[in-house]
Amino acid sequence: MPRTGASDEPRRSANWEARRDAIIDTSAGVFARGGYHATGIAELCEVNGLGKGAFYHYIGSKEELLAAIHDRVMDEVLLSADRVAQAGGSPSAQLAMLGDELLDIIFRYPDHVWVFLHEFPALTGERAEKFRLRRREYERSVEAVLQAGIDAGEFRDVDPRLTALAWLGMHNYTYLWLKARGRLSARDVAKAFADIFVRGIAGSPAHR
Amino acid sequence: MPRTGASDEPRRSANWEARRDAIIDTSAGVFARGGYHATGIAELCEVNGLGKGAFYHYIGSKEELLAAIHDRVMDEVLLSADRVAQAGGSPSAQLAMLGDELLDIIFRYPDHVWVFLHEFPALTGERAEKFRLRRREYERSVEAVLQAGIDAGEFRDVDPRLTALAWLGMHNYTYLWLKARGRLSARDVAKAFADIFVRGIAGSPAHR
Amino acid sequence: MPRTGASDEPRRSANWEARRDAIIDTSAGVFARGGYHATGIAELCEVNGLGKGAFYHYIGSKEELLAAIHDRVMDEVLLSADRVAQAGGSPSAQLAMLGDELLDIIFRYPDHVWVFLHEFPALTGERAEKFRLRRREYERSVEAVLQAGIDAGEFRDVDPRLTALAWLGMHNYTYLWLKARGRLSARDVAKAFADIFVRGIAGSPAHR
Amino acid sequence: MPRTGASDEPRRSANWEARRDAIIDTSAGVFARGGYHATGIAELCEVNGLGKGAFYHYIGSKEELLAAIHDRVMDEVLLSADRVAQAGGSPSAQLAMLGDELLDIIFRYPDHVWVFLHEFPALTGERAEKFRLRRREYERSVEAVLQAGIDAGEFRDVDPRLTALAWLGMHNYTYLWLKARGRLSARDVAKAFADIFVRGIAGSPAHR
DNA sequence: AATGAATGAGGCTTCATTCAT
DNA sequence: TATGAATGAAGCCTCATTCAT
Numbered sequence: 001m002p003r004t005g006a007s008d009e010p011r012r013s014a015n016w017e018a019r020r021d022a023i024i025d026t027s028a029g030v031f032a033r034g035g036y037h038a039t040g041i042a043e044l045c046e047v048n049g050l051g052k053g054a055f056y057h058y059i060g061s062k063e064e065l066l067a068a069i070h071d072r073v074m075d076e077v078l079l080s081a082d083r084v085a086q087a088g089g090s091p092s093a094q095l096a097m098l099g100d101e102l103l104d105i106i107f108r109y110p111d112h113v114w115v116f117l118h119e120f121p122a123l124t125g126e127r128a129e130k131f132r133l134r135r136r137e138y139e140r141s142v143e144a145v146l147q148a149g150i151d152a153g154e155f156r157d158v159d160p161r162l163t164a165l166a167w168l169g170m171h172n173y174t175y176l177w178l179k180a181r182g183r184l185s186a187r188d189v190a191k192a193f194a195d196i197f198v199r200g201i202a203g204s205p206a207h208r
Numbered sequence: 209m210p211r212t213g214a215s216d217e218p219r220r221s222a223n224w225e226a227r228r229d230a231i232i233d234t235s236a237g238v239f240a241r242g243g244y245h246a247t248g249i250a251e252l253c254e255v256n257g258l259g260k261g262a263f264y265h266y267i268g269s270k271e272e273l274l275a276a277i278h279d280r281v282m283d284e285v286l287l288s289a290d291r292v293a294q295a296g297g298s299p300s301a302q303l304a305m306l307g308d309e310l311l312d313i314i315f316r317y318p319d320h321v322w323v324f325l326h327e328f329p330a331l332t333g334e335r336a337e338k339f340r341l342r343r344r345e346y347e348r349s350v351e352a353v354l355q356a357g358i359d360a361g362e363f364r365d366v367d368p369r370l371t372a373l374a375w376l377g378m379h380n381y382t383y384l385w386l387k388a389r390g391r392l393s394a395r396d397v398a399k400a401f402a403d404i405f406v407r408g409i410a411g412s413p414a415h416r
Numbered sequence: 417m418p419r420t421g422a423s424d425e426p427r428r429s430a431n432w433e434a435r436r437d438a439i440i441d442t443s444a445g446v447f448a449r450g451g452y453h454a455t456g457i458a459e460l461c462e463v464n465g466l467g468k469g470a471f472y473h474y475i476g477s478k479e480e481l482l483a484a485i486h487d488r489v490m491d492e493v494l495l496s497a498d499r500v501a502q503a504g505g506s507p508s509a510q511l512a513m514l515g516d517e518l519l520d521i522i523f524r525y526p527d528h529v530w531v532f533l534h535e536f537p538a539l540t541g542e543r544a545e546k547f548r549l550r551r552r553e554y555e556r557s558v559e560a561v562l563q564a565g566i567d568a569g570e571f572r573d574v575d576p577r578l579t580a581l582a583w584l585g586m587h588n589y590t591y592l593w594l595k596a597r598g599r600l601s602a603r604d605v606a607k608a609f610a611d612i613f614v615r616g617i618a619g620s621p622a623h624r
Numbered sequence: 625m626p627r628t629g630a631s632d633e634p635r636r637s638a639n640w641e642a643r644r645d646a647i648i649d650t651s652a653g654v655f656a657r658g659g660y661h662a663t664g665i666a667e668l669c670e671v672n673g674l675g676k677g678a679f680y681h682y683i684g685s686k687e688e689l690l691a692a693i694h695d696r697v698m699d700e701v702l703l704s705a706d707r708v709a710q711a712g713g714s715p716s717a718q719l720a721m722l723g724d725e726l727l728d729i730i731f732r733y734p735d736h737v738w739v740f741l742h743e744f745p746a747l748t749g750e751r752a753e754k755f756r757l758r759r760r761e762y763e764r765s766v767e768a769v770l771q772a773g774i775d776a777g778e779f780r781d782v783d784p785r786l787t788a789l790a791w792l793g794m795h796n797y798t799y800l801w802l803k804a805r806g807r808l809s810a811r812d813v814a815k816a817f818a819d820i821f822v823r824g825i826a827g828s829p830a831h832r
Numbered sequence: 833a834a835t836g837a838a839t840g841a842g843g844c845t846t847c848a849t850t851c852a853t
Numbered sequence: 854t855a856t857g858a859a860t861g862a863a864g865c866c867t868c869a870t871t872c873a874t
Binding site: 677 | 872
Binding site for chain 5: 248249250260261264269270
C-alpha cells in the first residue's frame with residue numbers, strides 16, 4: 001500500500017519526475033538555510049540551474065514545492081510508523097524503534113525536516129489541511145504505543161496524549177542540532193533518548 | 209544586575225517606551241499568526257492603529273521589532289534561570305523548577321515564544337549573534353544542573369549536553385500546543401514532564 | 417440622488433481623489449489607444465508620471481482602474497437618462513434627447529467610451545455584474561421611451577426590446593469614428609440619427 | 625474572382641489545410657469567450673488537443689491565428705456584398721439584402737464576429753492595414769447602395785457616409801446579443817431592421 | 833507531424849522604508 | 854508625534870515562441 005503524497009495530476013515522464021525530485025531535494029536545502037519566505041524564485045532557479053520558465057514547468061508554484069518537501073519527509077515518517085507497527089514487539093521496544101526510525105529520517109533528511117518543522121505555517125488551504133492530518137496520524141501512532149504499554153502495565157498510568165507530545169518534542173527538536181553533532185550517530189542519540197524516556201514512564205518495579 | 213535586551217540607544221520618554229512595548233506585544237501576536245515575512249508593515253500599522261511614520265518612530269525597523277520580541281522572552285527565560293540558580297535545592301528539584309518556570313513563560317507569552325522559535329533565522333548580523341549567545345547561555349544553565357546531578361550521583365552518567373538538548377526539546381516543543389490545552393495548566397504539564405525526565409535519568413537505586 | 421460608482425472604501429483626502437481622477441482619465445486614453453491587456457502597468461506609470469508604488473497607492477489594481485473608467489462613463493450615461501425622463505415631452509422628443517445626450521457623452525469621453533465598449537469583458541466577478549446591471553438599466557430607459565411611443569400611437573407596433581437594441585447599436589457604434597469626424601458636431605450626428613430612427617418607427621399617417 | 629484572405633504562402637496538403645481551419649474555428653470560440661490577450665497558447669493547445677509544437681506547425685503565430693479568424697469572416701462579408709451587387713434590384717431591396725446577409729453571417733459565426741469586432745486592434749503592421757482596407761471596402765459597398773438610392777430619389781438626401789455608419793452600427797452591434805435571442809431568427813431581425821432603416825431614409829411620398 | 837522542455841522578457845503586485853508636511 | 858505619498862527593488866508567476874528529439 002504505497003503512501004504517496006499527491007496524485008491525480010496528469011502523468012509525466014519518468015525523466016520529468018526524476019528532475020522534479022532533484023529540484024525538490026536541492027530546494028529543501030536552500031529553504032533550510034535561508035527560510036522559505038526569504039528565498040526567492042530567482043535564487044531557486046539559479047541553484048537548480050534552470051530558467052524561470054523551466055523551473056515552473058517542474059514545480060507548479062512555490063507553495064507546491066514546499067508541499068512536496070513536506071510530503072517527501074511525511075511519506076517516510078508514516079512509512080516508518082507502519083513498519084514499526086508490523087514489526088511487533090513489546091511497547092518499550094516499539095517506542096525505541098519509533099525513535100530510532102524517526103531520528104534516522106531527521107539525520108538523512110535534515111533540510112527537509114527543518115523545512116517541515118519551520119515552514120509548515122506557509123502551507124495554505126487544502127495543502128495545510130492535508131499536512132495537518134498526516135502529522136496527526138503519526139502522533140496517534142505514538143499515542144497508540146504508549147496506550148498499549150499502559151494497558152500492559154509496562155508503562156505507568158501517564159496521560160498518553162501529553163506523553164506522546166513530550167516524546168515528539170524530545171525527538172523532533174533534534175532537527176536543530178542533529179546534523180551538527182557528527183561524532184554521534186542518529187542511532188546513538190536514539191538509544192540515549194529511549195533510555196531516558198522508557199525509564200521515565202516505566203511501570204512500578206513489580207511489573208518489570 | 210539587570211539583564212535587559214536593548215541598551216545604548218538614546219533614552220526616550222516613558223510614554224514612548226510604554227507605547228513601544230505595546231506595539232511589540234501586539235505585533236508578536238500578528239507574527240505568530242501570520243509569520244514574520246508574510247506580515248507586512250501595513251498590517252502591523254493597522255493592527256497597532258498607527259500610520260507608517262508613527263510606526264517607524266517607535267520600532268526603527270521590522271527586524272528591530274523582531275529582535276525586541278526575542279528579547280522580551282529571552283529576558284524572562286534568563287531571569288528564570290537566575291532565579292532557579294539562586295533558589296538552590298537538589299539538582300532534581302532545580303531541574304523541575306527550571307521546567308516549571310519555562311513552561312510558565314511559554315504559557316504566558318505563547319505568541320512571543322512562537323515567534324522566537326520560528327523566526328529566529330530572520331535575525332541577521334549582530335542581532336542574530338546576540339540572540340544565539342543568550343540562547344546558548346540558557347542551555348548551559350540546564351547543562352550545569354544536569355552535571356551537578358551527575359556529580360552528586362543523583363543522575364545517571366548521561367551525556368550532559370545531549371540530555372540537556374533532550375530536555376529542551378521536550379519543553380520548548382510545547383509552544384505548538386500548550387495554549388490550546390486549556391484544561392491542563394502549565395504547572396500540571398511541567399510536573400508530568402519532570403516526573404518523566406527525572407526518573408529517566410535517575411541514578412542507580414542505591415543513590416535514591 | 418447622486419449615482420456614484422463605488423463607495424464604502426476608506427475616505428481619502430480631496431487631493432488624493434483629484435489625483436486619482438486624473439490618473440483614471442489619462443489611463444483611459446492609453447487603454448483606448450493600446451488596449452487594456454496590451455497596456456502594461458509600467459506604461460501607465462510612465463504616462464502618469466508615477467512610480468509603481470505610488471501608482472498602486474491610487475488605483476488599487478489594474479482591474480479597479482478599468483472599473484473606474486467604466487463608472488466614469490456609466491455615471492454620465494445614467495444621469496442623462498434621468499435628465500431626459502424628468503424633462504418630459506413626447507416620446508419622439510425624448511428619444512431624440514436621449515440620442516443627443518448619448519452622442520454628447522461619446523464625443524466628450526471618446527477614450528472612456530472606447531474602453532467601456534471594448535474592454536468590459538475584462539471585468540470579473542462583482543465588478544462585471546455591477547457593470548452589467550447598470551448597462552441593462554440604461555437599456556430599459558430606452559425601451560421605456562419606445563413603449564410609451566407605441567402606447568401613444570406615435571410609434572408603430574415594433575418590438576420594443578429589439579428596437580432599443582437597434583437604436584443602441586446605431587448610437588453606441590459611433591465610438592469608432594465620432595471623434596475623427598471633426599466637421600460634424602455630436603449634435604449634428606444626433607439630429608441626423610434621430611431623423612432616421614423616428615421616421616423609421618413612426619406610426620401610420622393617421623396618427624401624425 | 626475569388627476573394628480569399630491569405631495567399632502566397634507555400635501550398636500545404638489538404639489535410640493540413642483542413643486541420644488548420646478546424647483550429648481557427650475552435651480558437652475563435654475560445655477568444656470570444658476569454659479575450660485574445662487573456663487566452664494563452666497553452667489553453668489553445670489544450671482545447672485543440674495538440675502539443676505546442678504541433679500547434680505552431682499549423683498556425684505560425686498567435687497573431688496569424690487572429691488574422692485568420694478575421695479573414696474567415698471578412699471573406700464571407702465581402703462575398704455577400706458581391707452577391708448583392710450582382711443580384712441587382714432597387715436600392716431599398718439591396719439594402720435589405722445586405723442586412724439579411726450580414727446578420728446571417730453574424731448568426732452563423734458569432735464567435736468569429738465577436739473576435740473581429742473586439743480584437744482587431746491587436747492586429748499590427750501589414751495585417752492591420754489589410755484588415756482596415758477590407759473593412760473599408762465593405763463600408764463603401766453600403767455607401768454605394770445609399771448613394772444609388774439618393775440618386776434615384778428613392779432615399780432622402782442624407783449624408784451617405786454618415787448614414788452608412790448608422791446602418792453598420794445598427795447591424796454590427798447585434799454581435800452582442802444575436803445568438804442569445806433564439807426565438808428570433810437572424811432573418812426576422814434583418815427584416816425588422818430594414819423596415820426601420822428604409823422607412824427612416826425614404827424619399828418624399830411623391831417618389832414612392 | 834508531433835512532443836514538451838527550455839527560454840527569458842515581461843506580467844501584475846507588494847515590499848520595507850523615507851520624508852515633506 | 855503623526856500622516857500618507859512616494860520610491861524602486863523585488864515578489865511570484867505566465868507569456869509567446871523555439872528546437873532537439
